[in-house]
Amino acid sequence: MKLSLVLLWAASALTSPLRRSVAKLSSVTRNGTSLLVDGKVWKMVGPNVYWLGLDENVTPPAGEPFYAPTKASYPTKERITEAMATVQALGGTMIRGHTLGISTGNPLSVMPKPGVVNERAFDPIDWAVYQAGFDLNQRRDEKNPLVQQFYTNATIVATFKDYIKTIITHRNQYNNLTFAEDPTIFAYETGNELLGPVWGDMNSPADWVQDIAKYVKSLAPQKLVVDGTYGINKTHLGIDEVDIFSDHMYPVNTAKLQADIKLVEAAGRPFFIGEYDWVGGNTANLQSMFKIIEESPAVAGDTFWSQFGHNAPDCKTYVDHSDGLALQYGNPKNTANQNSRIQLIRKHFVAMSQGKEIPPDEPLPAVPCPAPTSPTFR
Known part of the structure; x- marks a missing residue:
C-alpha cells in the first residue's frame, strides 16, 4: 500500500498526433459507465510507470541527488521521454504513475516532512506531465491496527490533504x-x-473516500476521481464523487474480473484494472482477460505492471526491477515468451484505443534511444 495520490494522465499524441499545444487538449469526462473525449468513447490503456517522480532502481552519477538508505534518486529526462515513446509504440493512451514525490520522510520527496515542500522534486514530475501532454511493491503490513490511523486521525488526514493540495x-x-x-x-x-x-x-472507510474525493474535486473540479481501495468495496459504490472503481489482478483471474465488472456496472460507473501480472500464468488466461475487457463497454481500460526502459542517456543498459514484472521494450535479452506477451499487449491496446486489429506477430515499432523530446513550450 502506498499512501500517495496516484496521477493518471493521457498522452495526447496517442489521441491526436496533430496537436501541438497542451492548451488544445480536450479533457476526459464521464457519462455513466463510459469515459469520453470530445464526445467520443475513450479507453484508458497503458502501463504503470511508477518511477516517473522518484526511483529506487538506479544509482545516479556522483553529485546527483541520491538518498542511500532507500536508494532514492530522480529519473533522468531521457528515461521519462523514452517511457512516453514506448507507450506510443504499444498503442497505449495513458499512464498510471504513483511515486510522484511519494509520501514524507525522504529528503528527495515532494514533502520531506509535513509542511515542507521540496520544489526540486517537481522537476521530473513536471517533465513527465509535459511530455505526456505533448507527445504522447506492495508492503503487506498484516494485522497492523495503526493503518487505520491514516483514515481516522485528524492530524494525519489534514497532512494528507496538505500533500494533495501541494500536488x-x-x-x-x-x-x-x-x-x-x-x-x-x-x-x-x-x-x-x-x-x-x-x-x-478493503477497509478504507467510505466516509474517508468521500471526503478525499470531495477535496480533490474542490481543488480540481474538472478531474475524475478513482477509488484506490484494493478491490471493490460495496459500501463505496454509492459515493457520487467517485468516477471510476478499480481492482488489481495478481494473478489474472477472469471470474473475479467478471464479478467486479458486474458490481461496478450496476452502480453506473466505469471499471478499471489498475495493475495486472503481464508475464505470469498462461497466455490463454491473459488473452481471455483482454477479450473480456474489449467486449465489456463498462470497462474503461487497464494498465499492466510495470514498464521500464534504458538507463538513458545510457542507451546500452536497461533498468531492471526486483519483482520480475519489468517490461523492457526492445530488450534483446527478452525471452520469446516476454516478446510474445508484449506483442499481445500491443494488439490489445490498439484494439481498445483505435478499434483496429493487428496481427499478433507484427513486428513491434522501433523506439529510438534517446527518444525525441517535445520542443520548448511556447
Missing part, C-alpha cells in the same frame, strides 16, 4: 499550467492498494 495546485515549470488546470492529467486516484489492518480487507 494539485503545483504550477508546471514547462507549460505554466497547474496540475488542476492541465488536461493532460485526467484523473487522481485516492491511493494505491488502500486497505485496513488486515491485507486485502
